[in-house]
Amino acid sequence: MAIDSHKIIHAIVEGSKIRDEKGIIPMFGVYLSVYFTSYYNIISFDFLSKMGKRRALEAEKLLIHAAQECGYTTFHGIRRSWEWEELVQPMLETIDDQIQGFLSVATAFGWGGEMEVIELIPGNRLHFRVYESYESAGYLKRRGIAGSGKCFMLRGVAAAFMDLIYGDAYPDGCFTFSAAEPFCRAKGDTFCEFIAEKSSP
């Protein structure tokens, strides 16, 4: 069965209307809540500014690593949940199909308007495209055109998806892969693209 992204997205968007008294969305057995993307953008882009030009690369690396660890843990929880079992698992024909399942969940979470796999070489390389990523939209709105990619969260998450499927068993597979962002809307490109490959030793 092909992955029905619309079905996954619709189910999550509907399910996320339920909140507990603390605002937590009781889905996927992990902590989910509604969050202003502008708030997260302010924190991460102001963090970059505070670190200064000299430490810019170090700051970007920290943001990407934080996202990769978070993505690794969160999506591990998600794929072990009964919601995944009920909604996504029946559509998966191969282990590799999990990538499309993860991207559909990430779209439903609001991390990008649409996500499309360009190429997946199982165990080696994932290349996907994201339209309207919230980080690029936020960067453009607040700071204008950037000189380099600004979607640190999606960069970390791209690598985390590969870590979960092709890295060592949880929790030992994190950082097996790392991702680059050759195209980013924040740089003036039409979309953002991410390429996750094995990290160099």
Ligand SMILES: [Zn+2]
């Ligand atoms: Zn981007």
